[in-house]
Amino acid sequence: MKYTLRPLVAVLFLGAPAGADQLRWDTFNGDLANTKFADVDTFTPANVAELERAWEFRTGDVSDGSGDLPETVWSATPIYANETLYLGTPFYRILALDPATGAERWSYDSQSTLEALTQPALKNRGVAYWESGQTGVCEKRVYLGTMDAELHVVDADTGELCADFAQGGVLNVNQWNTVNAKFPFSLLQPPTVVGDTLMLGWAGNDWAYSVAPPGNLMAIDARTGALKWDLSFIPDALIPVTGTANIWTSMSADPELGLVYVPVSSPSPNYWGGDRTDPIPLATSVTAVDVETGEVRWSRQIVRHDIWDYDTPSAATLVDIERDGQTIPALVQTTKMGFIFVLNRETGEPIFPIEDRPVPASDAEGEVASPTQPFVLTPKPTNDPFEMPGVWGFADAISFGQCSRERAEYRYEGIYTPPSVQGTFLYPGTAGANNWGGAAVDPRTGILYVNSMHVVQIIRLIPRDEYDRINGASGNEAGYYPQEGAPYGIELKEWRTDLGLPCWEPPYGTFSAYDLSTGERLYEVPFGRSQQWGFYGLSDWGSPTLGGPVVTAGGVVFIGASMDARVRALDATTGAELWSDLVEAPSVAIPAVYTHQGTDYVVFVAGGNSILKPQVSDQVVAYRLAQP
Amino acid sequence: MFMRRSLIPLIVLGVAGTALAAYAYLSSGTGVTGTLGALLALIGAVAVTVGSLVAAFARLGGVLFALLVLLIALGAVLTALAGYFLMQYVLAVVMALAVFFLLVAVLLPAPQRRPI
Numbered sequence: 001m002k003y004t005l006r007p008l009v010a011v012l013f014l015g016a017p018a019g020a021d022q023l024r025w026d027t028f029n030g031d032l033a034n035t036k037f038a039d040v041d042t043f044t045p046a047n048v049a050e051l052e053r054a055w056e057f058r059t060g061d062v063s064d065g066s067g068d069l070p071e072t073v074w075s076a077t078p079i080y081a082n083e084t085l086y087l088g089t090p091f092y093r094i095l096a097l098d099p100a101t102g103a104e105r106w107s108y109d110s111q112s113t114l115e116a117l118t119q120p121a122l123k124n125r126g127v128a129y130w131e132s133g134q135t136g137v138c139e140k141r142v143y144l145g146t147m148d149a150e151l152h153v154v155d156a157d158t159g160e161l162c163a164d165f166a167q168g169g170v171l172n173v174n175q176w177n178t179v180n181a182k183f184p185f186s187l188l189q190p191p192t193v194v195g196d197t198l199m200l201g202w203a204g205n206d207w208a209y210s211v212a213p214p215g216n217l218m219a220i221d222a223r224t225g226a227l228k229w230d231l232s233f234i235p236d237a238l239i240p241v242t243g244t245a246n247i248w249t250s251m252s253a254d255p256e257l258g259l260v261y262v263p264v265s266s267p268s269p270n271y272w273g274g275d276r277t278d279p280i281p282l283a284t285s286v287t288a289v290d291v292e293t294g295e296v297r298w299s300r301q302i303v304r305h306d307i308w309d310y311d312t313p314s315a316a317t318l319v320d321i322e323r324d325g326q327t328i329p330a331l332v333q334t335t336k337m338g339f340i341f342v343l344n345r346e347t348g349e350p351i352f353p354i355e356d357r358p359v360p361a362s363d364a365e366g367e368v369a370s371p372t373q374p375f376v377l378t379p380k381p382t383n384d385p386f387e388m389p390g391v392w393g394f395a396d397a398i399s400f401g402q403c404s405r406e407r408a409e410y411r412y413e414g415i416y417t418p419p420s421v422q423g424t425f426l427y428p429g430t431a432g433a434n435n436w437g438g439a440a441v442d443p444r445t446g447i448l449y450v451n452s453m454h455v456v457q458i459i460r461l462i463p464r465d466e467y468d469r470i471n472g473a474s475g476n477e478a479g480y481y482p483q484e485g486a487p488y489g490i491e492l493k494e495w496r497t498d499l500g501l502p503c504w505e506p507p508y509g510t511f512s513a514y515d516l517s518t519g520e521r522l523y524e525v526p527f528g529r530s531q532q533w534g535f536y537g538l539s540d541w542g543s544p545t546l547g548g549p550v551v552t553a554g555g556v557v558f559i560g561a562s563m564d565a566r567v568r569a570l571d572a573t574t575g576a577e578l579w580s581d582l583v584e585a586p587s588v589a590i591p592a593v594y595t596h597q598g599t600d601y602v603v604f605v606a607g608g609n610s611i612l613k614p615q616v617s618d619q620v621v622a623y624r625l626a627q628p
Numbered sequence: 629m630f631m632r633r634s635l636i637p638l639i640v641l642g643v644a645g646t647a648l649a650a651y652a653y654l655s656s657g658t659g660v661t662g663t664l665g666a667l668l669a670l671i672g673a674v675a676v677t678v679g680s681l682v683a684a685f686a687r688l689g690g691v692l693f694a695l696l697v698l699l700i701a702l703g704a705v706l707t708a709l710a711g712y713f714l715m716q717y718v719l720a721v722v723m724a725l726a727v728f729f730l731l732v733a734v735l736l737p738a739p740q741r742r743p744i
Contacts, residue, residue: 534665536713566659582658584656
């Protein structure tokens, strides 16, 4: 990993010409600081409309679920390193492509079982890259995790397994899954590489069990596969009654401070916590962990006693900000709730105030909701925490008042209204205001760019005896889920009319920019277009989004994320759309920007995700400015 | 053969709309391939075409003809709206033109034959 934040800023201050070097994009978020900042000024608002397809590649690893295989969900960030573009696929293969042409150089097939062991779909968010700085076989490596808990490691030049890593190049991570092992440690997110250490979390089978494997962070030797240390996020006393609080998304790190910043998810069961009312301080938190020892340096819990599945969904963004004449090493954590936590990354102390506010009590049997929750009102939340979107008149009229009736029927008293038997509005929905795409920041200006989703769901607790009589189908972030071992199963659905129209007012998605030195929101604009039955929503309705933005030195933001299967370039100054192109499925990944042989490219993976709509693809498309 | 020549532009536009809607529904890379909305647009365009053929070639009485014209206009307007919301703007324009030429055909007085 060659980029940390401070060297990057130093390079900028030294005035190195942008694009003079080979710009790497060698982590899920572009760099370890998760800036998603590309130091290229080639793409500008004036010329970005001239983007053209440089090449297109199809992996062949795609399923819509209609055949023998589960559907695919593909959110891989392409990795540019070693003058090669590396991809992981939802069939758990690694592909090495020529960055200029998209031609395949080699591929590696993990032969992983293609079964939806813990997720409703075959999921992959890409690969990780490490190099030792020496030359020779396996001195540059690519890592791929699988649904069945294996970490495969191959030589970056040849795709051959690295025999000195674990068992012939394959690490069985499930060997450490020894407590409440209800499901395998699915490795859908590539490890975060910090120096010579792989930081590894896992994904599990959410909403299925009350007691589940306790979430942990594993530090693994990048060369040997040996476990250096392991950190659990569940107190020992609570392990018999709960689980998860795992890390299923990417992480960021500050090598100078020797810290990795860990986004920890919620404990199980996700929507009822009557068996886990004792504090679990590290659950739903951003936690700073010493890279060498695994010691927790500081932790900031962003939801207390989480009963909304408001996992910390993305790596924190690390950036130095100027405030009151001081340079503050900051950490910005976007959240499912829409709050933007801005903390001192050395200490965990808030840079903008965090207010403890009273929140509603639960009326579910055995549940004791936290009486207060932390609210961050500066920077302004991407989603209103106090009032959910109103009833959309058009849908209400078409449905003969169904939306109004349901608005009166279900419980809502602000963002932290507890799930209930009566039914509770969940806003933002369980996929969050913000998810794994996180935010981008321009470290030169301290301006943060973030897309957010405005979706209303209804969560209903179903008493066990009633639940056992229901044979409801479950899908991706919607349907019936058992929470086995809890007194309630759940039903989770979007708030829609019987005809499928959203009951809530648009916009359904927005894109915003914030000045991190003041906390001021510079703009908020509707982003993307929603789509149903093929019909597009109006441009000012926006779209739900999954995936994140990239900001470039030329003042252009690249982003896919929207459900209309378009990839876009935005003006970073205003959020206005400058360019778009139609791809085959929503690009729910983070794009990568790289410079190869003197040419700057932006590359998108268009994999799709059924949370947005049932459209999948195996398409990879790279763009560059039109050649003279 | 009986024919209302003033409806020829409508027939041409109906056929063009059908081709455009079929392309949107069947061809990959349109953004609406295989969707219910694109299918509805295709059905609408076909209905406009068939309706305009019947209106042009069938000897219909005043009430029946007026009803058919109304249905064609409604179909074309809805198909134009569908085209707009499917982001198939050429289809939307073609169907809007179909409405225009339909109105021209039925509202403007027929040209008088010169006495022999």
